[in-house]
Every structure is written in structure tokens, then in C-alpha cells.
Amino acid sequence: MFKNARFFRMDQPFEFSDTELEEALGRRRFRPCGPIETATLGWTPSLAEETEALVWTVSGCHLVCARLQERLLPSSAVAEALDERVSELEAGEARDVGRSERRRLREQIINEMLPRAFTRSRRTQLSIDTESGWLVVDASSEKQAEDVMSLLRETLGSLPVRLPNPVRPVSRVLTHWLLEDRVPSDFVVGDACELRDPGEQASVVRCRRQDLTSDEILNHLRAGKQVTQLALEWDGRLSFTLAEDLSLRRLRVAETVLETLDDDDMDPVQRLEAEFVILALQVRQLIARLDEVFGLTPESLDAGTDSATWRDTPF
Known part of the structure; x- marks a missing residue:
């Protein structure tokens, strides 16, 4: 199930029951990106989309899953559209387009293109081992793991954890x-x-x-x-x-x-x-x-x- 593992040590016992954890995660359930949103992150069923449960608990371990959805808007496409818009303005009005105006035009182009952009999703599973006091995140990068940990902290209100600090390097x-x-x-x-x-x-x-x-x-x-x-x-x-x-x-x-x-x-x-x-x-x-x-x-x-x-x- 996990292809990667990044470990976080809990400083305090994890006191949420599976029912309490389910209720907390339900308040931050995943929703798709809106027309002008670049990304959304929330909790999704941890084992299969056919089930509604956000938490699966076995042998003292809670399995949860975060889902990130992003709109794919290549910077090269934005830059090309911006150059065309600037060229039209400069040719039609016989003036140079300044830096601040280019910035406003870029934001306008992004807002126009976002609703038509494709989306992609990435799921990140997380195991909360209440017996050993360790969190295990199936993340290939430090940023991916920290994004999920930040979502978990926001969801639960507080979650004191730390990365391993081995005595022997x-x-x-x-x-x-x-x-x-x-x-x-x-x-x-x-x-x-x-x-x-x-x-x-x-x-x-x-x-x-x-x-x-x-x-x-x-x-x-x-x-x-x-x-x-x-x-x-x-x-x-x-x-x-x-x-x-x-x-x-x-x-x-x-x-x-x-x-x-x-x-x-x-x-x-x-x-x-x-x-x-x-x-x-x-x-x-x-x-x-x-x-x-x-x-x-x-x-x-x-x-x-x-x-x-x-x-x-x-x-």
C-alpha cells in the first residue's frame, strides 16, 4: 500500500478515537477545485472510493488519506498568451505596457484560463500508530509530507510532532x-x-x-x-x-x-x-x-x- 515512508514522532499520546477522528476529518472532506482555484486539499476515503469511511482502524493504527487536486496551467501557455495580449495593446494604442500593467494582465489571463484547465489528483496515505507513537506518511518528498501534516494539524486543532533526530548519524x-x-x-x-x-x-x-x-x-x-x-x-x-x-x-x-x-x-x-x-x-x-x-x-x-x-x- 505504501511505496514510501516518512516518520514523525508524536510528543503526546494520540487521544482521538476512530469515531472522533472520523468526525474531525469529515469537516475537511475533499472537494474538487472551483473554477478559479489552483488547488484544493482535503480528506478522502482511505481504502476505496466505494466506501465513505475516512478512517480505517486496525491494531491501534488509523489509516487516513489526503487528496490534493491541482489545475494544470503551464507557465509557458500563460507567458505566450501574455505576450500576445501585450503586443495587441502596444500595436493598437501605440504605447509601451509597463511592469504593473503586465502583472495585472497576467492575473487576468490566469483567471480566464483556469476554468478550462485540466485537473490532476494525488492521494497521500497516512498511518497514525497510537501504540508506538509514530506517524508514517507515504510521501516521496519532504514538502508532500509536510503539506499533509499541516492539513492534519489544521483538522485536529493541534498535533505536536517532530521529525526523527537520531543520536547516531x-x-x-x-x-x-x-x-x-x-x-x-x-x-x-x-x-x-x-x-x-x-x-x-x-x-x-x-x-x-x-x-x-x-x-x-x-x-x-x-x-x-x-x-x-x-x-x-x-x-x-x-x-x-x-x-x-x-x-x-x-x-x-x-x-x-x-x-x-x-x-x-x-x-x-x-x-x-x-x-x-x-x-x-x-x-x-x-x-x-x-x-x-x-x-x-x-x-x-x-x-x-x-x-x-x-x-x-x-x-
Whole structure:
């Protein structure tokens, strides 16, 4: 169900029941763009449009879905229409069109073109895990995730959350794994990574279908580059690309985990609900493991261990 995952830690217990959450989201239900609106954002049914429920709750996790609709108005089309309008005015009235008048003409053209513009929609799913205290957003970019989080805050009135702030820097840990061949036993390194030079952000090496234990990769690491993205498989259950901001891309549940869904009697909604149950539980356990590896919450750190010695621990 989720192809990406961006994590947010809740500072307080989530106190909304599924009924209360349904009522709150219903007040910001999605509506299509009006004739002169460039975009609208609201809540839509989380599993299927055939159902009216905005919230699905299983195993302590609420699944909700935000829908963004945008009108597609290419800037090149606006610029072309503006140039034509300006040329007509200058030729017909024998005068130059100033900057402020061009701005007004541009706004007028946009208002004229918007009602005829095509629209496109994008759905973003969000899991609220009330047991673990983590929010998981299926967003490929930071902006997409923050837009949905802003909508959720506005909907609920308040929602204190924060991004993970790992004690052990992700890039340094991943670099240590490859350079010292000390990958924890429950992780398997894939065949893709991104390497960056901390001193020169423009210096980037991206690898796909590559043996990451080869001398070619290790030489980049020995020269000072750090791993900023790494393809991983965890415990034979989930595969993903982990980035230095702890976001996941190309998230997939292993086929062996999904074998329980091989039931022809399931209707589409039942299957989606079952998929969410599996995904939510697997991601909950993965976050707990990432917490152990990187130190995402204070309670995950051993009070008797100096965090500076993390390199000597295989996690």
C-alpha cells in the first residue's frame, strides 16, 4: 500500500478515537477545485472510493488519506498568451505596457484560463500508530509530507510532532556498515546506493545493480564519501532504500509475508484492509529496530553507554 515512508514522532499520546477522528476529518472532506482555484486539499476515503469511511482502524493504527487536486496551467501557455495580449495593446494604442500593467494582465489571463484547465489528483496515505507513537506518511518528498501534516494539524486543532533526530548519524552508520563490513545480521545490503562528499555536495556517486562490497565502492568511501542512501532488506520482511533523513523509498513487503492474502474469496476492500494490517505491523517493528540502531528516542539509548562509542557496536 505504501511505496514510501516518512516518520514523525508524536510528543503526546494520540487521544482521538476512530469515531472522533472520523468526525474531525469529515469537516475537511475533499472537494474538487472551483473554477478559479489552483488547488484544493482535503480528506478522502482511505481504502476505496466505494466506501465513505475516512478512517480505517486496525491494531491501534488509523489509516487516513489526503487528496490534493491541482489545475494544470503551464507557465509557458500563460507567458505566450501574455505576450500576445501585450503586443495587441502596444500595436493598437501605440504605447509601451509597463511592469504593473503586465502583472495585472497576467492575473487576468490566469483567471480566464483556469476554468478550462485540466485537473490532476494525488492521494497521500497516512498511518497514525497510537501504540508506538509514530506517524508514517507515504510521501516521496519532504514538502508532500509536510503539506499533509499541516492539513492534519489544521483538522485536529493541534498535533505536536517532530521529525526523527537520531543520536547516531545515519550516513555515518551506513558508511561504517559498508566500509567495515559490519552490517547487522537482520539487514541485507542491496545493490543500490548514493555516495556524497560531505565537503562538496555536488560530488555525488549513484549506483544501481552494483556490488556494494567491490573495491570501486570501497575506494570512494576510503576517499571520504559517505553513504546517503542505501538499498536494504530487513529480516526477510521489508525491502526499501534508506536515506540519511531516515525516509524510506521503494518500500515493499516481501512476498512470503503476503502469502496469507492468497484468498480468492476476499473482495477488494477486504484485501486492502488486510494489506494495511500487515504493513502497519511490519513498519511498527521496523521503526523499533531503527530506533535501536540509530537512537531515535531517549529511552532507546543505554544510559550506561557513551554514544560516542557507537562505531564499536554492531547494533
